Amino acid sequence: MSERPQIEPEASILTAVTPAGWVEDALAHLPELLQDHANCEKKAASTALALMFAYPEDRALGAALSRLAREELRHFEQVIRAMSALGVPFQRQRPGRYAQQLRRAVVTCDPARKLDLLLVAALIEARSAERFALLAPHLAPPVARLYADLAGAEARHFLLYLGFARELAPGEWRPRLAALARQEAQLATAPDETLRFHSGPLERYPQQAD
Numbered sequence: 001m002s003e004r005p006q007i008e009p010e011a012s013i014l015t016a017v018t019p020a021g022w023v024e025d026a027l028a029h030l031p032e033l034l035q036d037h038a039n040c041e042k043k044a045a046s047t048a049l050a051l052m053f054a055y056p057e058d059r060a061l062g063a064a065l066s067r068l069a070r071e072e073l074r075h076f077e078q079v080i081r082a083m084s085a086l087g088v089p090f091q092r093q094r095p096g097r098y099a100q101q102l103r104r105a106v107v108t109c110d111p112a113r114k115l116d117l118l119l120v121a122a123l124i125e126a127r128s129a130e131r132f133a134l135l136a137p138h139l140a141p142p143v144a145r146l147y148a149d150l151a152g153a154e155a156r157h158f159l160l161y162l163g164f165a166r167e168l169a170p171g172e173w174r175p176r177l178a179a180l181a182r183q184e185a186q187l188a189t190a191p192d193e194t195l196r197f198h199s200g201p202l203e204r205y206p207q208q209a210d
């Protein structure tokens, strides 16, 4: 059995913390946030499936991602139940800039592409874990309990993706992670047009003087 490198659970790969303004915006737009969160869980499952299709020869990755995809779909079902309990209707929403722009940073040729995909997935999971933990203390049950549980689950996922990245490219993962983490931090902290689970805080315009 191959030894997977051990990573301290508390070690974060994020290079910037979420701004307090985003937490305020998220709490002020909870229905919109829950809707985007439900979409993120579906997307997390589909990202895992896409990796399984792209690298079928990697059986260890396939087995781990099959479990992960099922877990993400259970998260989706939990968010939908919380939305129903709160009377939040399911509405179509256009995606924010975060995942789309992070994806643009991924190189197109393997084996570097596989490393990038694993690292980007690790960063997205790490950001999700951070934000669930930030929001949970401000929310009423049942969402508070759900978000506290999801903080732990997404932290596990970030460690899983990072473990595969380290195993794949022991000499390259660190500098590549540093470069991708800088872009991730910029997207998660710079003022944004729309409030999404992984967006920056909403753009604030200075008050006009009379």
Ligand SMILES: [Fe+2]
Pocket: 041, 044, 071, 072, 075, 150, 153, 154
């Ligand atoms: Fe999830």
Ligand SMILES: [Fe+2]
Pocket: 044, 072, 125, 153, 154, 157
């Ligand atoms: Fe996840």
